[in-house]
Amino acid sequence: MKEIEKIPVVSKNVLLPFILITSLFALWGFANAVTDPMVQAFKKVLELSNSQAAWVQMAFYGGYFCMALPAALFVRKYSYKVGILIGLALYAGGALLFYPAAITEQFWFFCLGLYILTFGLAFLETTANPYILAMGDPRTAIQRLNLAQAFNPVGLIVGLLVAQQFVLKKLQSDDIENYASLAEAKKMLIRTSDLLVIRDPYVILGLVIIIVFVLILVNKMPQEKDENGIPSIGATFSALGKNNKYVLGVLAQVLYVGAQIMCWTYIYQYAEAIGMSSETAANYQFIAFIVFLVGRAIGTYLLRFMSSGKLLMYFAILAIGFCIGTIWMEGLFGLYSLVGISFCMSLMFPTIYGIALEGLNEEESKIGAAGLVMAIVGGALMPKLQGVIIDAGGYGVNDIKIAGVSEVNFSFILPLFCFTYISWYGFKVYNKYEAMET
Numbered sequence: 001m002k003e004i005e006k007i008p009v010v011s012k013n014v015l016l017p018f019i020l021i022t023s024l025f026a027l028w029g030f031a032n033a034v035t036d037p038m039v040q041a042f043k044k045v046l047e048l049s050n051s052q053a054a055w056v057q058m059a060f061y062g063g064y065f066c067m068a069l070p071a072a073l074f075v076r077k078y079s080y081k082v083g084i085l086i087g088l089a090l091y092a093g094g095a096l097l098f099y100p101a102a103i104t105e106q107f108w109f110f111c112l113g114l115y116i117l118t119f120g121l122a123f124l125e126t127t128a129n130p131y132i133l134a135m136g137d138p139r140t141a142i143q144r145l146n147l148a149q150a151f152n153p154v155g156l157i158v159g160l161l162v163a164q165q166f167v168l169k170k171l172q173s174d175d176i177e178n179y180a181s182l183a184e185a186k187k188m189l190i191r192t193s194d195l196l197v198i199r200d201p202y203v204i205l206g207l208v209i210i211i212v213f214v215l216i217l218v219n220k221m222p223q224e225k226d227e228n229g230i231p232s233i234g235a236t237f238s239a240l241g242k243n244n245k246y247v248l249g250v251l252a253q254v255l256y257v258g259a260q261i262m263c264w265t266y267i268y269q270y271a272e273a274i275g276m277s278s279e280t281a282a283n284y285q286f287i288a289f290i291v292f293l294v295g296r297a298i299g300t301y302l303l304r305f306m307s308s309g310k311l312l313m314y315f316a317i318l319a320i321g322f323c324i325g326t327i328w329m330e331g332l333f334g335l336y337s338l339v340g341i342s343f344c345m346s347l348m349f350p351t352i353y354g355i356a357l358e359g360l361n362e363e364e365s366k367i368g369a370a371g372l373v374m375a376i377v378g379g380a381l382m383p384k385l386q387g388v389i390i391d392a393g394g395y396g397v398n399d400i401k402i403a404g405v406s407e408v409n410f411s412f413i414l415p416l417f418c419f420t421y422i423s424w425y426g427f428k429v430y431n432k433y434e435a436m437e438t
Contacts, residue, residue, distance in 0.1 A: 007136075018132070018148070021135075023151070026154050027124070028121045030205070031091070031117065031155075033160040033163065034160075034201055034205070035056065036160075037164070038198065040053070041171060042110070045194045050387040050397070055111055057265060059112070059118075060115075060118050061261065061379035062380040063118025063122060064377060067118070067123065069370045071083060071086075071122050071123040071373075072126050072366050072370030075126060083127040085216060085217060087124035088209055088210075090120030092206045092209035092213065094115070094120060098110065098206075101199070129353055133145055134365070138358075145354050146354075153296055154293065156292065160282065161286070162201050164282040166197070167197055170197045233367070240367065240368055243360070245355065246371075248428070256352060257376045258382030258414070259341075259378075260349075266383070267338055270334070270397075273409070288338075291343045292342040292345065294343065295347060303351075309427070311351070313427045319422075320419045322344060326415075327409050327410060327416065328404075330405060330409060334409060341415070348422065353372050389402075
């Protein structure tokens with residue numbers, strides 16, 4: 001490990017490209033953070049059930065799944081820079097669709113905007129993550145990706161502040177206790193006003209992305225296209241399918257992203273069960289993002305002295321402990337445990353990503369990256385399933401008891417399962433691959 005400490009994580013000759021690509025991590029973090037509170041916002045404004053409102057996350061993370069592989073194939077044939085520009089164009093286009101969606105007041109139109117927006121994010125993540133891994137010595141690749149990913153929670157924090165200050169605080173439907181019982185004419189006025197409030201941050205975001213698009217366009221970026229020919233896509237898929245560490249890593253990523261989105265999305269429903277408003281709950285999500293940022297910094301530092309598999313296992317075991325507290329400690333202490341999970345999650349995405357791609361050649365990494373970005377579909381499927389559990393006794397969050405706790409508490413059995421698998425994956429990686437190297 002002492003040898004790794006002497007190798008620069010980012011060398012001077014790639015510093016500018018590293019900074020430019022790293023800025024993208026904050027941009028998709030912002031989109032994630034702004035979108036999570038929208039599940040609760042749409043639920044209130046449009047009078048949806050928990051499982052209906054979860055279509056927000058289904059659209060958002062489903063877009064990753066649908067576009068990740070086409071994005072990887074495109075970048076494989078052309079260049080990283082072109083892939084990034086297409087990603088930014090789709091990102092901006094999806095965000096700007098919120099303008100006509102607010103005019104029509106159709107929930108499906110908002111979901112369509114999110115779906116297209118995440119087409120762009122799929123391009124950006126499929127491009128940026130392997131690019132960062134390739135920007136230097138392979139022995140510091142996971143450290144380098146964790147460093148770049150440290151800017152993701154910065155975007156998360158800014159996005160949540162925007163959601164809290166410019167959306168949740170201004171929603172009239174959240175301030176009225178019996179909104180559902182109002183006369184239809186009164187509800188229509190409030191609905192129109194609230195949907196405009198939801199629209200504005202996305203439209204402004206779209207305009208900002210257009211500016212970033214221009215900045216990337218005029219800057220010279222290294223071209224990573226392989227001029228010596230591209231190997232058969234079938235051969236690449238076959239090699240990846242035989243790589244046990246990669247295949248199990250994709251599943252770990254599916255479960256991790258599912259757990260992350262469940263813990264961040266349903267913090268509002270968890271808070272609602274103890275009589276807390278969405279605006280106040282946003283403060284706890286803000287703290288969760290701060291804890292996530294701190295955890296990312298600590299995890300990146302610890303990777304200098306500890307193998308990635310072992311550290312992943314330790315963080316996952318700690319997450320299991322916090323999940324148990326979230327489920328069976330009702331009230332504020334349960335909410336504190338839910339916030340604590342964010343510390344443990346901080347290390348997971350880039351570490352699983354780096355472990356799964358470790359040892360692959362350049363072409364395998366490009367297609368392999370698509371599989372890991374497609375794994376983000378876990379953020380679409382698992383929150384939907386959690387919403388079904390929460391709706392088990394009705395549209396409220398505390399209608400019935402399951403295993404002696406409220407339905408919203410019990411629903412966190414799903415993240416508990418996810419972290420159990422991730423801890424096993426970390427142990428397997430350390431025991432089978434890393435222990436032999438030390």
